[in-house]
Amino acid sequence: MNILLTGATGFIGSHLLRALQAQGHQVTACVRDPASAARQFPGPRYITCDFTRDHTVASWRDRLAGVEVIINAVGIIRESGAQTFHALHFAAPRALFLAAAEAGVKKVIQISALGADDQAESRYHLTKRAADDVLAGLGLDCVILRPSIVHGAGAKSSEMFRALAALPFIPVPDDGRQLLQPIHIDDLVRVVLASIAKPEAGCPRIDLVGPEPITFLDMLLQMRRWLGLSRPRVLHVPYALLLPLARIGGFLGNAPITPETAAMLRRGNCAPVQALIERFGINPTGFVQVLDGTPATQADRWHARLYWLRPLLRLSIAFTWIGTAIVSALLYPAADSYALLAQTGIQGIYAPLTLYGAAALDLALGIAVLTRYRLRETVWPQIAVIIGYMLIISWALPEYWLHPFGPLTKNVPLLAAILTMYAMERR
Ligand SMILES: NC(=O)c1ccc[n+]([C@@H]2O[C@H](COP(=O)([O-])OP(=O)(O)OC[C@H]3O[C@@H](n4cnc5c(N)ncnc54)[C@H](OP(=O)(O)O)[C@@H]3O)[C@@H](O)[C@H]2O)c1
Numbered sequence: 001m002n003i004l005l006t007g008a009t010g011f012i013g014s015h016l017l018r019a020l021q022a023q024g025h026q027v028t029a030c031v032r033d034p035a036s037a038a039r040q041f042p043g044p045r046y047i048t049c050d051f052t053r054d055h056t057v058a059s060w061r062d063r064l065a066g067v068e069v070i071i072n073a074v075g076i077i078r079e080s081g082a083q084t085f086h087a088l089h090f091a092a093p094r095a096l097f098l099a100a101a102e103a104g105v106k107k108v109i110q111i112s113a114l115g116a117d118d119q120a121e122s123r124y125h126l127t128k129r130a131a132d133d134v135l136a137g138l139g140l141d142c143v144i145l146r147p148s149i150v151h152g153a154g155a156k157s158s159e160m161f162r163a164l165a166a167l168p169f170i171p172v173p174d175d176g177r178q179l180l181q182p183i184h185i186d187d188l189v190r191v192v193l194a195s196i197a198k199p200e201a202g203c204p205r206i207d208l209v210g211p212e213p214i215t216f217l218d219m220l221l222q223m224r225r226w227l228g229l230s231r232p233r234v235l236h237v238p239y240a241l242l243l244p245l246a247r248i249g250g251f252l253g254n255a256p257i258t259p260e261t262a263a264m265l266r267r268g269n270c271a272p273v274q275a276l277i278e279r280f281g282i283n284p285t286g287f288v289q290v291l292d293g294t295p296a297t298q299a300d301r302w303h304a305r306l307y308w309l310r311p312l313l314r315l316s317i318a319f320t321w322i323g324t325a326i327v328s329a330l331l332y333p334a335a336d337s338y339a340l341l342a343q344t345g346i347q348g349i350y351a352p353l354t355l356y357g358a359a360a361l362d363l364a365l366g367i368a369v370l371t372r373y374r375l376r377e378t379v380w381p382q383i384a385v386i387i388g389y390m391l392i393i394s395w396a397l398p399e400y401w402l403h404p405f406g407p408l409t410k411n412v413p414l415l416a417a418i419l420t421m422y423a424m425e426r427r
Pocket of ligand 1: 083151
């Protein structure tokens with residue numbers, strides 16, 4: 001079949017892409033950056049789409065020529081800039097679904113989310129439900145799949161939960177008894193594949209869940225056991241404290257918890273599994289069963305432990321640059337700085353130029369690291385500046401190698417830290 005798949009570069013979309021191709025379907029993958037997608041996931045035909053802009057039927061019309069099935073797997077868990085829930089979960093899918101009805105597309109499969117129902121409260125769920133309602137009202141052959149948390153290779157939520165599980169103190173909201181019912185990605189893929197050929201009347205909304213609920217705390221403890229780590233202490237964080245932390249997280253933009261995710265966790269994420277079994281004849285695999293079926297590797301342990309160290313490393317490197325800039329430009333006596341520069345042969349007008357020029361450079365590098373601005377490109381100037389400073393000081397003030405505070409020797413681990421940041425921050 002000719003299938004248009006959106007979100008093909010994402011966790012769920014990339015698993016779907018592989019499975020659809022393996023089944024011999026002709027996939028058109030609709031992505032933001034076709035060149036980079038084609039490098040990572042070769043095979044399908046790529047076209048460009050952007051859910052922050054494609055909000056009109058006209059923007060989808062040409063893309064749907066010859067398309068028989070649409071699978072929409074675009075979504076976000078937190079907003080940032082133009083990436084809003086309204087745009088990605090509602091405005092673009094609405095236009096896509098209306099265009100599908102107009103073009104006579106045979107089937108639409110919408111990946112919604114468990115909780116996008118009448119009790120929905122979060123904007124994540126409300127915008128999903130609004131798009132689901134539009135689709136259901138079009139009289140198309142369609143199915144709305146509402147997965148609980150999806151786990152499996154590449155799942156971002158599982159990566160974060162594993163990182164929580166690897167901490168010496170596992171933090172859980174309140175008593176940690178919030179119920180989840182994770183479904184494995186392979187089961188979700190099987191449902192989507194089965195849906196393609198299964199005519200549906202009335203655009204049913206089907207909850208995709210694992211065989212039984214598991215508490216948030218038990219899920220983390222099982223992950224910790226799987227990682228082969230000793231039993232931890234559990235840190236119960238009152239929800240009243242979690243919420244302000246989540247607000248700060250939401251404000252910072254990249255934090256693992258936001259008010260939306262905190263509210264979703266509190267509400268729980270469970271549903272009867274019977275509909276899935278009866279409709280598709282699929283018995284989903286249990287969470288613990290999946291863990292036990294795939295032993296943890298050293299890479300899993302490293303990833304879990306480095307997860308929180310990654311932002312810490314970047315912030316500490318930014319702190320070093322910005323702190324050095326402030327100290328050298330504002331706090332350290334200028335006369336003493338000039339005396340040091342004189343020992344390297346820099347005097348007169350060149351002394352303040354060098355002092356404040358170097359401070360400005362340090363500050364610029366620090367801000368770039370802090371804001372992740374062109375991080376890959378700014379790694380090499382950072383290394384060049386450090387090596388440059390080290391060479392000049394080694395030549396003019398070699399006694400600093402023997403200084404008990406180690407002003408030069410400490411640059412050696414700093415260089416390694418910058419390279420480590422480069423390796424971890426690279427996409
Ligand atoms: N994972 C779960 O546990 C889970 C549970 C329930 C429901 N869902 C739903 O399932 C869907 C897929 O989730 P996922 O886990 O696969 O998410 P994901 O890994 O974050 O993937 C999201 C996909 O959306 C694409 N995308 C983001 N912004 C876009 C834009 N402006 N225009 C076009 N494409 C854009 C991304 O493309 P880029 O590569 O260009 O960023 C990526 O392909 C979402 O709707 C999500 O709400 C997921």
